[in-house]
Amino acid sequence: MLNNFTLEKIDINAPIPEEETKRQFYFMAKAKKHVEALAEKLGHVPTCCVTTFGCQMNARDSEKLVGILENVGYEIIDSEKADFVIFNTCTVRDNANQRVYGRLGELNGYKRRNPHMKIALCGCMMQEPAVIEKIKKSYGFVDLIFGTHNIFKFAELLCASFETEGMLIDIWKDTDKIVEDLPVERKYSFKSGINIMFGCNNFCSYCIVPYVRGRERSREPKDIIREIETLVADGVVEIMLLGQNVNSYGKNLEEPVTFAQLLREVEKIEGLQRIRFMTSHPKDLSDELIQVMKESKKICRHLHLPLQSGSTEILTRMNRRYTKEQYVDLAMKIRREIPDIAITTDIIVGFPGETSEDLEETIDVVKTVKFDNAFTFIYSKRTGTPAAAMENQVPEEQVKEGFDRLLKVVQETAREQVAKYQGKVMDALIEEVNDSDNTKVTGRLSNNTVVHVPGDASMIGKIVPVSLDECHGFYYIGHVVE
Ligand code: 5AD
Ligand code: SF4
Numbered sequence: 499m500l501n502n503f504t505l506e507k508i509d510i511n512a513p514i515p516e517e518e519t520k521r522q523f524y525f526m527a528k529a530k531k532h533v534e535a536l537a538e539k540l541g542h543v544p545t546c547c548v549t550t551f552g553c554q555m556n557a558r559d560s561e562k563l564v565g566i567l568e569n570v571g572y573e574i575i576d577s578e579k580a581d582f583v584i585f586n587t588c589t590v591r592d593n594a595n596q597r598v599y600g601r602l603g604e605l606n607g608y609k610r611r612n613p614h615m616k617i618a619l620c621g622c623m624m625q626e627p628a629v630i631e632k633i634k635k636s637y638g639f640v641d642l643i644f645g646t647h648n649i650f651k652f653a654e655l656l657c658a659s660f661e662t663e664g665m666l667i668d669i670w671k672d673t674d675k676i677v678e679d680l681p682v683e684r685k686y687s688f689k690s691g692i693n694i695m696f697g698c699n700n701f702c703s704y705c706i707v708p709y710v711r712g713r714e715r716s717r718e719p720k721d722i723i724r725e726i727e728t729l730v731a732d733g734v735v736e737i738m739l740l741g742q743n744v745n746s747y748g749k750n751l752e753e754p755v756t757f758a759q760l761l762r763e764v765e766k767i768e769g770l771q772r773i774r775f776m777t778s779h780p781k782d783l784s785d786e787l788i789q790v791m792k793e794s795k796k797i798c799r800h801l802h803l804p805l806q807s808g809s810t811e812i813l814t815r816m817n818r819r820y821t822k823e824q825y826v827d828l829a830m831k832i833r834r835e836i837p838d839i840a841i842t843t844d845i846i847v848g849f850p851g852e853t854s855e856d857l858e859e860t861i862d863v864v865k866t867v868k869f870d871n872a873f874t875f876i877y878s879k880r881t882g883t884p885a886a887a888m889e890n891q892v893p894e895e896q897v898k899e900g901f902d903r904l905l906k907v908v909q910e911t912a913r914e915q916v917a918k919y920q921g922k923v924m925d926a927l928i929e930e931v932n933d934s935d936n937t938k939v940t941g942r943l944s945n946n947t948v949v950h951v952p953g954d955a956s957m958i959g960k961i962v963p964v965s966l967d968e969c970h971g972f973y974y975i976g977h978v979v980e
Contacts (some may be wrong), residue, residue: 505569516651518677525653526570529784532660533571535583540614544581546572551598552588554740554776555711556621558619558691559649560586565622565681566653574683579608582616587623589706595623601636616659618642620649624669625710628881631912638665645669646711650677658851662818668971672712678721686929688959689736689772690729694722698742700779702806703817704877707742716741716748719755719763726767735959735979736772736927739764744775745782758786765796771942771961772927774795777804780828788835797808801832804844805872808860812849815888822859829867840870840915840945844907847904848877848897850888857900861907870915870945871972872908875903916947917969923979926964928957949974 508527515521528900536544546567550560562586564574572582588594609615617640623629624645633640642659644651647670659666676696684690686738697712726737741747748755764773773796780803791797809823829841844859864872876897879886926941926949939953941964950973953965966974
């Protein structure tokens with residue numbers, strides 16, 4: 499990978515390179531000059547804040563933005579009172595959108611006091627034409643807008659925005675491009691997400707993701723392995739393989755590869771200690787994958803397996819392509835094969851036409867599978883999805899009541915599951931010093947349960963055996979066993 503040193507050597511008066519990675523490094527070199535000029539004007543190194551909404555995919559995209567921003571000379575800070583603020587947005591549910599509009603209002607106030615301030619918006623929400631119209635009409639102070647498909651062009655867009663007056667918008671409808679080897683600045687030194695695929699082909703009827711993240715594209719295994727090897731050489735011990743549906747990884751490659759085969763290759767990487775992945779669609783989870791997980795020394799004992807609903811009728815209308823029975827059979831097979839695994843899930847309450855009988859079916863699955871944790875969401879109508887046009891949208895009162903009923907059961911099973919490990923000694927990867935008590939550090943077990951133990955910052959990034967002494971609902975207080 500090119501680095502900061504070589505950026506200095508790029509001749510910005512030479513013709514713009516054609517190859518995409520080289521092209522973006524060229525624009526980084528150019529953006530660096532713009533940032534230097536800005537620093538002179540401001541009398542300080544320009545500051546930048548990247549705020550991330552949404553999922554791990556977005557978090558990883560933000561690390562890519564920060565990688566470029568640091569290389570071109572910005573100082574990254576946490577405060578939005580910065581010279582450059584970027585919102586990397588999510589649109590999976592409407593409340594994510596509303597939060598962005600609220601926060602934009604605040605930014606307008608900061609910008610009035612700092613006329614050199616630049617504001618950029620990117621991410622999933624920007625792929626919706628209605629959002630762009632609204633921003634153009636009501637948030638004219640935004641400087642730069644780009645989407646999910648052209649995020650690799652950030653350096654080029656940044657340059658263009660330095661060279662243009664007013665709002666610059668560049669949104670692509672789709673792409674088949676995967677640009678490798680651009681800089682990334684990781685949030686954690688010892689763990690990292692890695693995109694193995696982009697986009698989604700499933701078209702669940704409630705979900706906007708296929709419309710904003712485009713069609714499924716897998717990275718070549720050799721590029722993934724090379725990236726992981728570089729990360730491990732740089733101190734990473736845990737990786738999270740990211741994709742909207744990792745179980746269909748590799749199907750569209752010239753030489754098709756299964757996700758299980760990819761995992762076998764990743765397992766061989768020396769120095770790598772833990773492998774996680776997200777998200778698995780139940781319809782595509784193979785016996786081969788269960789076997790690989792079972793035999794693996796590195797794949798964590800955690801599977802996130804979104805259920806969405808326990809009613810076969812609702813599942814059919816959600817276009818999930820499995821029945822209640824198929825889901826339960828799969829989950830129970832996984833529990834049988836890998837007894838110490840934690841299974842977590844996502845559930846939506848209030849999908850159009852959902853009755854209280856349907857919800858009872860969902861509750862029944864929760865009780866049978868005994869999820870170790872479940873994220874429960876109230877259905878949010880997303881314009882352009884098939885479900886938005888369905889009749890029988892469920893009245894708010896009924897949704898709230900159902901949501902509370904489900905949440906109680908989910909919490910009961912999750913508590914029961916977490917408490918099973920009381921008194922055991924298990925390995926934890928120490929991730930950070932506790933926010934509220936700096937004599938403690940927080941670690942994560944292979945099964946994703948959090949444990950707080952006495953310790954200090956020197957332990958961060960290490961995997962240590964801990965005794966799980968007291969269960970506090972969803973987490974443990976414990977101590978390191980020497
Ligand atoms: N309304 C509510 N929840 C949704 N999800 C996706 N789309 C919607 C929607 N329209 C949830 C699903 C998914 C998780 C990431 O977000 O449960 O698994
Ligand atoms: Fe992630 Fe989906 Fe939100 Fe995009 S819309 S950030 S893919 S959760």
